[in-house]
Amino acid sequence: MENFLELISKRRTIRQFRAQTIPENILVKLVDLGRLAPSAANLQPLEFLVVSDPETRKEVFPCLRWAAYINPAGDPKPGQEPTAYIIILVNTEIREKGYEYDVGAAAENIILGALTQGIASCWLISVNRDRLREILSIPEKYRIDSVIALGYPAENPVVEDFSGSVKYWKDEAGVLHxxxxxxEDVIHFNRFGQKQRK
Ligand SMILES: Cc1cc2nc3c(=O)[nH]c(=O)nc-3n(C[C@H](O)[C@H](O)[C@H](O)COP(=O)(O)O)c2cc1C
Structure with a gap:
């Protein structure tokens, strides 16, 4: 359990990956974890499209926009692109709105499940959905919500205490902060604004 807590707190968005492919059975397992996530009213409007073959990956990559605050410094470098994608689809015949909580829960299941296997990720909503729909033949009744880019990590971002700006940055050595x-700024005990447990 302690290891799992540590894993969760050490999780960082990764945008540089090693050129090592993810075994198919792991990708299937990750979708299974997404399937089993909590779902409001248990409606389960989500489906998951796995992209792992190299040709399709090459087509998906230009549909994604990375690290807007530092663009283009956060883009995966050539040879460090993700080695798989899981695209989260919403069946709008099951749910037209209010599915975002389900997506969040499923995505986090996938992200943390991947991490237990040493696989890092970047969850993206800056996505060219029209292009993606065309490339992957996604029917109109499915909304393309977001994309989880996956791969074995090739960078080590570090957390900093907030000091006035939420913007992440890269230092001269290329490390993402x-x-x-x-x-203490986000926690309250028993009454709003109370910072100590009485
Ligand atoms: C819903 C959601 C959408 C995101 N979309 C993008 C995106 O389109 N492109 C990107 O590079 N990162 C994206 N991110 C990653 C965030 O930039 C990242 O989570 C944030 O900078 C904090 O870093 P951390 O994940 O390492 O804690 C997204 C994260 C979330 C939760």
Whole structure:
């Protein structure tokens, strides 16, 4: 359990990957974890499209926009692109709106499940959905919600205490620094604004 807590707190978005493919059975397992996530009213409107073959990966890559605050410095470098994608689709005949919580829960299941296998990820909503729909023959009744890019990590971002800006940055050595609001700034005990447990 302690390891799992540590894994969760050490999770960082990764945008540089090693050129090592992810075994198919792991990708299937990750979708299974997405399938088993909590779902409001248990409607389960989500489906998952796995892209792992190299040719299709090459077509998907230009549909994605990386690390907007530092563009283009956050883009995966040539040879460091993701080695798989899981695209989260919403069946709008099951649910037209209010599915975002389900997507969040499923995505986090996939992201953390991947991490237990040493696989890192970047969850993207900056996606060219029209292009993606065309390339992957996704029917109109499915909304393309977001894309989880996956691969074995080739970078080590570090967390910084928030000091006025939420914008992540890269230093001269190319290390990504990610500001997070401090625990004491986001926690309240028993009454709003109470910072100590009485
Ligand atoms: C819903 C959602 C959408 C995101 N979309 C993008 C995206 O389109 N492109 C990208 O490079 N990162 C994207 N990210 C990653 C965030 O930039 C990242 O989570 C944030 O900078 C904090 O870093 P951390 O994940 O390492 O804690 C997204 C994250 C979330 C939760």
């Amino acid at each position: 990610v500001p997070k609001r401090k625990l």
